[in-house]
Amino acid sequence: MEFLTSKSDLSRTLEMVLHIVPPKTTLPVLSNLLLDVKKDSITVISTDLDTSVSTTLAGEVKKPGMVTVPARRLGEIVRLLPDKPIHISLQDETRIQIECGETKYRIMGIVEEEFPKIPTVQTRERLQLPAAMLRRMIAKTMFAVSRDETRPALNGVFWRIEPRRMEMVATDGYRLARMEKTGEFPVKGKKEFLVSPKALGQMINLSDDSEEMVDIKVDNNYLVFSFGGTVVYSRLLEGPFPRYEQVIPKDNNKNMITDRAAMMTSCRRVAILSDSLTHQVQVSVRKGAVVLKSNTPDLGEATDRLEAEYDEDEMDIGYNATYLADILKNIDGDRAKFRLDTPIKAGIIEPVEQEKDEHHLCLLMPLRLAE
Amino acid sequence: MSLQILHVDFDAFFASVEKARNPLLRNRPVAVGNGVIASCCYDARRRGLYNAMPLSRARRICPDLVILDGSYPVYRAFADQIFDLCRAISPNVETFLDEAYVELTGTRRLHGSGKSVGRELRKTVRAQTGLPVTVGVGSSRMIAKLAGKSVKPDGLGAIPPGEEAVFIGPLPVRDLPGVGYRYGEILEKLQINTIAELRAVPAEALTRLFGSHGEILYRRCRGEDSAVIEEQEMPKSVSRETSFHVNTSDRREVEGMLSYLSERAVKTVRELGLETRTVHVRIRYAGGGGESKSKSLACPTSLHEPVLHMALWLLDRIWTRREALHLAGVSLTNIGPPRARQTDLYEEEGARREESLTGALDRVRDRFGFGAVVAGKSLDLIDRLERSDHGFVLRTPSLTR
Numbered sequence: 206m207e208f209l210t211s212k213s214d215l216s217r218t219l220e221m222v223l224h225i226v227p228p229k230t231t232l233p234v235l236s237n238l239l240l241d242v243k244k245d246s247i248t249v250i251s252t253d254l255d256t257s258v259s260t261t262l263a264g265e266v267k268k269p270g271m272v273t274v275p276a277r278r279l280g281e282i283v284r285l286l287p288d289k290p291i292h293i294s295l296q297d298e299t300r301i302q303i304e305c306g307e308t309k310y311r312i313m314g315i316v317e318e319e320f321p322k323i324p325t326v327q328t329r330e331r332l333q334l335p336a337a338m339l340r341r342m343i344a345k346t347m348f349a350v351s352r353d354e355t356r357p358a359l360n361g362v363f364w365r366i367e368p369r370r371m372e373m374v375a376t377d378g379y380r381l382a383r384m385e386k387t388g389e390f391p392v393k394g395k396k397e398f399l400v401s402p403k404a405l406g407q408m409i410n411l412s413d414d415s416e417e418m419v420d421i422k423v424d425n426n427y428l429v430f431s432f433g434g435t436v437v438y439s440r441l442l443e444g445p446f447p448r449y450e451q452v453i454p455k456d457n458n459k460n461m462i463t464d465r466a467a468m469m470t471s472c473r474r475v476a477i478l479s480d481s482l483t484h485q486v487q488v489s490v491r492k493g494a495v496v497l498k499s500n501t502p503d504l505g506e507a508t509d510r511l512e513a514e515y516d517e518d519e520m521d522i523g524y525n526a527t528y529l530a531d532i533l534k535n536i537d538g539d540r541a542k543f544r545l546d547t548p549i550k551a552g553i554i555e556p557v558e559q560e561k562d563e564h565h566l567c568l569l570m571p572l573r574l575a576e
Numbered sequence: 577m578s579l580q581i582l583h584v585d586f587d588a589f590f591a592s593v594e595k596a597r598n599p600l601l602r603n604r605p606v607a608v609g610n611g612v613i614a615s616c617c618y619d620a621r622r623r624g625l626y627n628a629m630p631l632s633r634a635r636r637i638c639p640d641l642v643i644l645d646g647s648y649p650v651y652r653a654f655a656d657q658i659f660d661l662c663r664a665i666s667p668n669v670e671t672f673l674d675e676a677y678v679e680l681t682g683t684r685r686l687h688g689s690g691k692s693v694g695r696e697l698r699k700t701v702r703a704q705t706g707l708p709v710t711v712g713v714g715s716s717r718m719i720a721k722l723a724g725k726s727v728k729p730d731g732l733g734a735i736p737p738g739e740e741a742v743f744i745g746p747l748p749v750r751d752l753p754g755v756g757y758r759y760g761e762i763l764e765k766l767q768i769n770t771i772a773e774l775r776a777v778p779a780e781a782l783t784r785l786f787g788s789h790g791e792i793l794y795r796r797c798r799g800e801d802s803a804v805i806e807e808q809e810m811p812k813s814v815s816r817e818t819s820f821h822v823n824t825s826d827r828r829e830v831e832g833m834l835s836y837l838s839e840r841a842v843k844t845v846r847e848l849g850l851e852t853r854t855v856h857v858r859i860r861y862a863g864g865g866g867e868s869k870s871k872s873l874a875c876p877t878s879l880h881e882p883v884l885h886m887a888l889w890l891l892d893r894i895w896t897r898r899e900a901l902h903l904a905g906v907s908l909t910n911i912g913p914p915r916a917r918q919t920d921l922y923e924e925e926g927a928r929r930e931e932s933l934t935g936a937l938d939r940v941r942d943r944f945g946f947g948a949v950v951a952g953k954s955l956d957l958i959d960r961l962e963r964s965d966h967g968f969v970l971r972t973p974s975l976t977r
Contacts, residue, residue: 355889378920452921572916
């Protein structure tokens, strides 16, 4: 194996694949990158067994071959190399030589046979979607994914594709974010799967907002995104994802509309004096206004008030300020609409103005005061 | 008005209770415990025994040692009697398993000096329960406790206001509350052996050594302590553990036991009107060695279901060897007063049902004993363990609850 490349190309490629390399692992080869050099292409692959990223590297192939190299070590080396052509070659089975100007390294790799096989997806069906649309749907839902390992079914984004409709949903039990999109989607019947946020995060990081199309392949076990020269492979999570449709309230008809950014700031302001564990703020909806309040013994109290359109029964609701501010940050537009029912029922929060073909909805469960 | 606090320490509590109940034990070395010494009397301590010593070793050192299993309800009854005597002096009493703090501030005209109150209290406790207690009097919790410690057992120590710093100066640095084993080791390496020597260390140096805890030590070594007396009993942790009658690798038995132990632990937390946030699970293998792991819940709780769910999740992660277990235990920490509860989109209905079911079970158990109802995974223990009104008969009965 032998090839020539440039510092800038190699740095860019490493930046794309290094995120996946697990910081600690019991399987040493996972700390390495696979260099797969074919006659006309150089591919760099990293994996943590659940998610893998493979991307092409621009360069001139002298001799095909394969080997794995220590990922972070290679990253450090390349970062400090001079801006000159880099010549990488395999000396014997696992010893890799890196030459750049007057600098020379020899590092030990691991034979490529030990590197996990990248899964192949058994399907003929291929789906193409615009990168920008996917990125948007992911960004609008992923923040609500649960990080609680004891609730594995909530650790992913639920993705459903139908011929006329597509949606992504994430929930951690306390809040939920759903993005629906209508249009024409090239699938037969209904497809549903649960994707890890790590893979989706890679998809967002590695693609850009150009109108480039993303190629999606999925079977029962794996999901594969391909775009540009990059491929993200992800093992699907095991559900079952909760039956979220049942918890979205249908008769929340007390509507409160307020300035989204102002409400978010106000929420953060008041949260400074909220309980460190529950982050409780009291949201009091009044005719024409909303008042946010926190009151923690031994700490102090804070209030803030902003104008709002509201003409229904006044009520006081307890929310976790972090969750509330998070939702307000992740919805679009200048104004946010709260669709409420009672102080102990889920509240719906959504942007007032939505694109014609999409619907973004967030749910937030209140805090119940200790008796 | 300066504070005045009385610290009441029950000397060798479990062993003293056993001696009070059975005069034949009076001059014999007595230890209470199972596997290790939970409490031993001063006769036994003079022979070189100490708490937490394995009983096998204790028997070798002291062949005539009387070893008793002990019984929590009996100890609790004795403790409650002493706590009531404390509450007759002042309404502000903070109780623990075998000690209590009584706030005397503002009772001087009523009761006289702290020292005379202490003398009286020791006399009444001895007369009504037969137990020896040590009483310390001082201007803070810390001083009161240290005053008592200096005259243990069966003594009375009082530090007049203004003499705190002089009194604690010569004491070993490890006696200072908040120093403990680890910090004590660090300080002794630095040749700081007494509390007076600790005073010579500048505040910045202590902060560099121990972080924010350094500031607390800086004040404490000068005899200043601002901790107040809280009437509510706020345990640091509530633990339940037992060895199995026969080592077991039967998953259902182990899960059943964890369910039973966690149900008992969480009931204790609930009875105190508190909630727990962190669950710890501990196992020991039959062949020796063990594992433990803990994790915090997303929301504090006083219900069994979330605690059990977490305990079983932890068990899955620590029981990795294919080997039988000798012991299993659950402990709950991060205990505090109830806070606002984050409601859940999917489990709200269930949580509310569990709340009312728990209330109903508690009422039945308070009337007929914990063993009156066996529920959930604990049902798997029915054919495996004997049962009484108090619950299953465990190999290692709990002495603290």
